[in-house]
Amino acid sequence: MTSHRPRRRALLRAAPLALATAALTPALASCTRASERLDAESNAVPEVDLTGIDEVPEISALVPEEIRERGELVNGAALNYAPGEFVGSSGEAIGYDMDILAAVGAVLGLSTRTEAAVFAQIIPAVGSTYDVGISSFTVNEERLEAVTMVSYFQAGISYAVKAGNPYDIHPDELCGKRVALQVGTFQEELSIARSQECRDADEPAYDMLAYASNSDAATNVAGGKGDILMADSPVTAYAIARSRGTLEAIGDIEESALNGIVVAKDQPELAEALRAAVQHLIDTGHMERILAAWGNDAGLIPTAEVNPQP
Structure with a gap:
């Protein structure tokens, strides 16, 4: 379901539009999308x-x-x-x-x-x-x-699932699956495009679970509310390393x-x-x-x- 992906963004890490156009005031402790x-x-x-x-x-x-x-x-x-x-x-x-x-x-x-x-x-x-x-x-x-x-x-881009992959998830077969991600990211954009590919093939679209932070997305996958975490590879790797064994990597790094x-x-x-x-x-x-x-x-x-x- 991934043969016609949107063109990859110039960067995986994208600043929100509101930040990019804001005044030059660094906010050390602020949280954004x-x-x-x-x-x-x-x-x-x-x-x-x-x-x-x-x-x-x-x-x-x-x-x-x-x-x-x-x-x-x-x-x-x-x-x-x-x-x-x-x-x-x-x-x-x-x-x-x-x-x-x-x-x-x-x-x-x-x-x-x-x-x-x-x-x-x-x-x-x-x-x-x-x-x-x-x-x-x-x-x-x-x-x-x-x-x-x-x-x-x-x-x-990389993926993680609940340890043991109890839902038998495969990154290349996500139509109808609960995909946890962070809003405002390339992963959200990519998932929207892939969801349309699912519909075009008469399959259910991604059940996207969009969270304000990747840490929330990872927590919900570890807890079973989501089937798979989709995030930038550094973020996914760090989430797995700090998950106390509740998450595991699955699939290859893409793009x-x-x-x-x-x-x-x-x-x-x-x-x-x-x-x-x-x-x-x-x-x-x-x-x-x-x-x-x-x-x-x-x-x-x-x-x-x-x-x-x-």
């Missing part, structure tokens, strides 16, 4: 030890002089997308992207700082307000026309795409420094360790590239 806080329980946020990551002189030497002299790498991120980047219980920026940023900074011999921003307004501010943008940006052709991107992670660190086009030296730092983290196993702590080592890539093919 594309956000949720998953740190309600003490075990929901891993502590990743980065003390073993040291500066690599031949890589740090690539950093532009202005940033080297400042000693700090400034990042812009929309802190509303757990587990990539969100707000911790003490108001700090946390998530695997924040740990990756800190690890990259260590390799480059720099401290790092993340400023909260409206997602749609990060890219225009990279190169002026921010040195980089690490905020789950999908690499796509439109963005590559405006900025340089350094690949570091891969994500897509996979690279995520990239955003750098201004006039900063090729910085882009190369970031690429080398990310590759160092991959080669030494630190990247896998960071991602595994957040339940997302499936997103590990073997090679970091500057401006990879989308």
Whole structure:
């Protein structure tokens, strides 16, 4: 039932229209259609030890002089997308992207700082307000026309069901099934299109259960109110890892795409420094360790590239 999918959005992670057009007022603790806080329980946020990551002189030497002299790498991120980047219980920026940023900074011999921003307004501010943008940006052709991107992670759409799959659910056979998802996401758009395909084939449409957050969708699948969770792969993996065995993955990751660190086009030296730092983290196993702590080592890539093919 998936042969005629709508064209994949430029990014899996989409800021709501209301946010994209709002004033530039970062809201660290606000919840939107594309956000949720998953740190309600003490075990929901891993502590990743980065003390073993040291500066690599031949890589740090690539950093532009202005940033080297400042000693700090400034990042812009929309802190509303757990587990990539969100707000911790003490108001700090946390998530695997924040740990990756800190690890990259260590390799480059720099401290790092993340400023909260409206997602749609990060890219225009990279190169002026921010040195980089690490905020789950999908690499796509439109963005590559405006900025340089350094690949570091891969994500897509993935699924989870109640442990043991008691309802015998298959991701490619969801006509008439209770599909739990977050409103305002690509998954909702895709499910609407697939539901129409079901009707065209004289089968029942998806019974879509749309929730304000992915955490609510996951909870209801674990509790049996939904048949299957459909979400971005980082979100699904994190939900499974924190579900205490009540959820399990099913099917393959679909519509996979690279995520990239955003750098201004006039900063090729910085882009190369970031690429080398990310590759160092991959080669030494630190990247896998960071991602595994957040339940997302499936997103590990073997090679970091500057401006990879989308």
